Amino acid sequence: MDHVAIVLAGATRDLGGRIALALTRKGAEVRAIVRPGTPSAKRKLLTGQGITLIESGYDAPSLRAACEGAACIVSALNGLEDVMLGQQGDLLDAAVAARVPRFIPSDFSLDYTKTRPGENRNMDLRRRFREQLNETLIQATSVLNDAFSTVLTEDAPILLPKVSRVLYWGDADQVLDFTTKDDVADFTADAAMEADAPRDLRIAGGSGSPRDIARIASEASGRTYRTMRAGGMGRLGLAIRTARTAAPSNGAVFPAWQGMQYLRDMMSGRGQLTPLDNSRYDKTDWTDIRAMIADLA
Numbered sequence: 001m002d003h004v005a006i007v008l009a010g011a012t013r014d015l016g017g018r019i020a021l022a023l024t025r026k027g028a029e030v031r032a033i034v035r036p037g038t039p040s041a042k043r044k045l046l047t048g049q050g051i052t053l054i055e056s057g058y059d060a061p062s063l064r065a066a067c068e069g070a071a072c073i074v075s076a077l078n079g080l081e082d083v084m085l086g087q088q089g090d091l092l093d094a095a096v097a098a099r100v101p102r103f104i105p106s107d108f109s110l111d112y113t114k115t116r117p118g119e120n121r122n123m124d125l126r127r128r129f130r131e132q133l134n135e136t137l138i139q140a141t142s143v144l145n146d147a148f149s150t151v152l153t154e155d156a157p158i159l160l161p162k163v164s165r166v167l168y169w170g171d172a173d174q175v176l177d178f179t180t181k182d183d184v185a186d187f188t189a190d191a192a193m194e195a196d197a198p199r200d201l202r203i204a205g206g207s208g209s210p211r212d213i214a215r216i217a218s219e220a221s222g223r224t225y226r227t228m229r230a231g232g233m234g235r236l237g238l239a240i241r242t243a244r245t246a247a248p249s250n251g252a253v254f255p256a257w258q259g260m261q262y263l264r265d266m267m268s269g270r271g272q273l274t275p276l277d278n279s280r281y282d283k284t285d286w287t288d289i290r291a292m293i294a295d296l297a
Contacts, residue, residue, distance in 0.1 A: 005029045006192050007066055007100075009091055010076030011051065012042045017106065018185035019076055024050050026189050033066055033091075058087050070095075070160070072102040072192045079253055084125040096136050104192055105129055107142040108184060110177070110262070110271030111202065120261040122253070123271075141197040143238035144178035145184045146204055146273050147266060149292040156259035158210070159217060161297055165228040166217065168269045169262035171238045172227050176213075177204035177266075177273050180287045182228060190281040201280065202273040206289030217297040218292055238266050 006023050010016035011032035023030045030051045035042065056062035067073060072144050073095045088106060090226055095103055098264075105126070112123035115177075133140050152159045158167055158176070168174075183205045191197045208216065210227050217225040231238070240260045249255035265271035278286060 018074030
C-alpha cells in the first residue's frame with residue numbers, strides 16, 4: 001500500500017525520527033507535526049528527507065487540519081500525563097474529527113495489558129490511554145516491543161561490562177525480550193501502511209534469559225560473564241519503594257525507580273510478549289540478541 005498519507009507526532013525525537021525515515025523508505029507521504037519554536041536544524045533534517053512539516057501547538061484546529069485525508073496517525077510522543085493523555089488525547093480527538101481510519105499510539109513497550117495496574121507508572125498511563133482510544137470508533141494498533149536494546153546497558157542496566165556481570169532479579173532462566181529502535185521503526189511503518197492491522201502486534205528482535213545473556217556475552221567478549229542475582233521480586237519491590245521515597249523525581253519520565261518498575265514487569269514474566277508477530281510482514285533483517293550483545297559486551 002504505497003503513497004498513503006501518514007501523520008506522525010514526535011518525529012523530532014529519536015524513535016519518531018526513525019519511524020519517519022522508515023515510512024519514507026516504504027513510499028508513504030509523511031506529515032510530521034512540529035511545534036512552534038522547533039529548532040531549524042531539526043526542521044531541515046526532516047524536510048531534507050522529503051517529510052512535510054505541519055506546525056501545531058496541539059490546538060484542535062491545527063491538529064484537525066494536519067489529520068485531514070490521512071490514512072493513519074502514528075504517535076511517537078513521550079512524556080507523562082500531560083503528554084501521554086493530554087497531547088496524545090488531543091491528537092486522537094483531531095483524528096476522530098477528521099475521520100482518520102487508523103491510529104497507532106505511543107505504546108512501544110512490554111505487554112502492559114498483562115501487567116498489574118498500579119505497579120508501573122508509565123505503563124498505567126498507556127493503560128489509561130488505551131481505554132480512551134478503545135472508546136472511539138477509530139481502528140487502533142499498538143506495537144509492543146518489550147525493551148529497547150539500550151535497556152541492556154543504559155536505562156535499566158542488565159549487562160554490566162565493567163564487572164563482567166549480568167544483573168537480574170528473580171529467576172535466571174526468565175526469558176527477556178529486546179528490540180532495536182530501528183527494527184521497531186521499520187515494523188511500525190509496515191503496520192501504519194496496513195489497512196487491516198490488528199489491535200496488538202507483539203515483536204521481539206531477540207530474546208534470552210539472564211543466563212543466556214551471560215553465556216552470549218562471554219562468547220562475544222572473550223571474558224567470563226557471570227549472572228548476579230540482586231534478589232527476588234519482593235526485594236525488588238522494596239527497592240522501588242525506597243528509591244521512590246528517597247528521590248521521587250515525579251516530573252522525570254524515566255527516573256531510577258521507573259526503570260526498576262520496568263525491570264520488575266520484565267523479570268517477573270508478566271510483561272513478556274507472546275505470541276510474537278515478527279513474521280507478519282516481509283521483514284527478515286531483525287537484529288538478534290547476539291548482535292545486540294556483541295556491540296555492548
